[in-house]
Amino acid sequence: MSDYLPTAPYRGTRDFLPAEMSVRQQVFGRLYEVAESRGFLRYDGPVLESAEIYEAKSGREIADLQLYTLTDRGGRRLALRPEMTPSVARIIAGNASTLQFPVRWYCHVNCHRYERPQRGRVREHWQINADIFGSDSVNADIEILGVVHDMMAAVGATRDMYVLRANDRVLLEAILTRIVGIPEERVRDVSGLIDRWEKAPRDQVRADAAELGLDDAQFDRLEAALKAGEDVLPELPADVLERSNLAAIMRSDAKDLVTYDPLIVRAFEYYTSTVFEVFDRDPANNRSLFGGGRYDDLTGLFSGQRIPGVGFGMGDVTLFDFLGTHGLLPEPRPEADVAVIPVSDDLLAPARGVATDLRKAGWRATTPIEVRKLGKEIARADKAGARAIVIIGPAEWAEGNVTVRDMASGDQRTVPAESAARAVSDLADHP
RNA sequence: GUGGGUGUAGCUCAGCUGGCAGAGCACCAGGUUGUGGUCCUGGGGGUCGCGGGUUCGAACCCCGUCACUCACCCCA
Numbered sequence A: 001m002s003d004y005l006p007t008a009p010y011r012g013t014r015d016f017l018p019a020e021m022s023v024r025q026q027v028f029g030r031l032y033e034v035a036e037s038r039g040f041l042r043y044d045g046p047v048l049e050s051a052e053i054y055e056a057k058s059g060r061e062i063a064d065l066q067l068y069t070l071t072d073r074g075g076r077r078l079a080l081r082p083e084m085t086p087s088v089a090r091i092i093a094g095n096a097s098t099l100q101f102p103v104r105w106y107c108h109v110n111c112h113r114y115e116r117p118q119r120g121r122v123r124e125h126w127q128i129n130a131d132i133f134g135s136d137s138v139n140a141d142i143e144i145l146g147v148v149h150d151m152m153a154a155v156g157a158t159r160d161m162y163v164l165r166a167n168d169r170v171l172l173e174a175i176l177t178r179i180v181g182i183p184e185e186r187v188r189d190v191s192g193l194i195d196r197w198e199k200a201p202r203d204q205v206r207a208d209a210a211e212l213g214l215d216d217a218q219f220d221r222l223e224a225a226l227k228a229g230e231d232v233l234p235e236l237p238a239d240v241l242e243r244s245n246l247a248a249i250m251r252s253d254a255k256d257l258v259t260y261d262p263l264i265v266r267a268f269e270y271y272t273s274t275v276f277e278v279f280d281r282d283p284a285n286n287r288s289l290f291g292g293g294r295y296d297d298l299t300g301l302f303s304g305q306r307i308p309g310v311g312f313g314m315g316d317v318t319l320f321d322f323l324g325t326h327g328l329l330p331e332p333r334p335e336a337d338v339a340v341i342p343v344s345d346d347l348l349a350p351a352r353g354v355a356t357d358l359r360k361a362g363w364r365a366t367t368p369i370e371v372r373k374l375g376k377e378i379a380r381a382d383k384a385g386a387r388a389i390v391i392i393g394p395a396e397w398a399e400g401n402v403t404v405r406d407m408a409s410g411d412q413r414t415v416p417a418e419s420a421a422r423a424v425s426d427l428a429d430h431p
Numbered sequence B: 001g002u003g004g005g006u007g008u009a010g011c012u013c014a015g016c017u018g019g020c021a022g023a024g025c026a027c028c029a030g031g032u033u034g035u036g037g038u039c040c041u042g043g044g045g046g047u048c049g050c051g052g053g054u055u056c057g058a059a060c061c062c063c064g065u066c067a068c069u070c071a072c073c074c075c076a
Helices: A018-037 A052-057 A060-066 A085-094 A138-154 A169-180 A184-195 A202-211 A216-227 A229-235 A238-243 A245-251 A316-325 A345-360 A374-383 A394-398 A417-429
Strands: A048-050 A069-071 A077-080 A103-112 A124-133 A162-168 A274-280 A288-295 A309-315 A338-342 A388-392 A401-406 A412-416
Touching (some): A018 A103, A018 A124, A018 A138, A048 A052, A048 A085, A052 A085, A085 A124, A085 A309, A124 A316, A138 A162, A138 A245, A138 A274, A138 A288, A138 A309, A162 A169, A169 A184, A169 A216, A169 A229, A169 A238, A169 A245, A202 A216, A216 A229, A229 A245, A238 A245, A245 A274, A288 A316, A309 A316, A338 A345, A345 A388, A345 A394, A345 A417, A374 A388, A388 A394, A388 A417, A394 A401, A401 A417, A412 A417
Parallel strands (some): A338 A388
Antiparallel strands (some): A048 A077, A069 A077, A103 A124, A124 A309, A162 A274, A288 A309
């Protein structure tokens, strides 16, 4: 009769052991560098938020079904954040008076959604968010799209591996109301239909459309407009094209950043203009990796000051699936560069001194926690990935010397203890 | 929420018609008391996912349940 608690992490959450953590650190480190290189500043915030901030604008699916909620001892209804955008909008709105707009911010946070785990989807994921607040300019959209492409490049992706599909809700709404002839109040429902366009059989889509009040002629016009690609744009009124940031991008020299796709809708209700999604082009992982867009009213939940925003969230689960599919995952970093191994207990103190010298020279150096047979410690150092070891034995130490051994070749030489770091560096320079 | 697949050692898995719970790798030790990778020898490790049922006897059959996984729905 055993009453041990389970060691597996809670369903849909993950432990990250050192080897995997090392891979993650390397990948995310490159993403941080991209953000920092463009002047984006890192921020952070609480994982717990008032539940209301998601119920207003995130979308029915998330608020009703996927939100982890709880009530605190004061009776406040709280939620684990399912995404970061409402949080950052809150932080921006609350600190607007101290900020110099436009601001460029990024973060790397965990988010929770209660749903059934499967490929590309878990209950706790980590995502990079990058946003620009306080500008309506198309330059903000272009900057965000630039970050996306730079980040993909930084993890080793080339443009043939993925496609950035973009749409604009201004264009979408105009197509629906002015070309197809759908009343304003149905735009949202029909948008949801378009979101499912590629995923459901055509007859199913037609039936759903009929249920939303579209007659056959309207459905045909909608289908034709969606298939027309960029050719539909000249049919739209000038004032619509003027209000659309995406239309402006497509007229500019930043056109290559996006592929116009009228089927991109995205579920978050708060998007107001540009929306985009990055897709893996590999058929083995043919899915949406992440996305973002422009949300010009979200800070309106928190204050009367109008602060438009544009940004994206890049989740780790789909990103790492992408990297794995394309063979872009880096190797875990070894435990240390050099292991300093004393032959007996009484030589551990000198070993610590040599290790300190090595660290001052920039090497990651270890000494054993428990002194074992030399062969055992060499084997351990080998498995830990050390490129060199320094052996501290009584005969050499009596002369003030140590033995430096190259792990790849097995060559070793005895040098004065104070030259150990230099000897290791020589090995590294002349492998 | 719907449907399929899979649960046996740390990992990958085998286990026939129900009859003593196994292999490879990994780990630890010894061969070699100061030298890793190769080799040899030995060793530690198991609620067979969990609960119930059938049976003289269940890893195996039946029922339930949980977990993992894939697809759908939806979504990042």
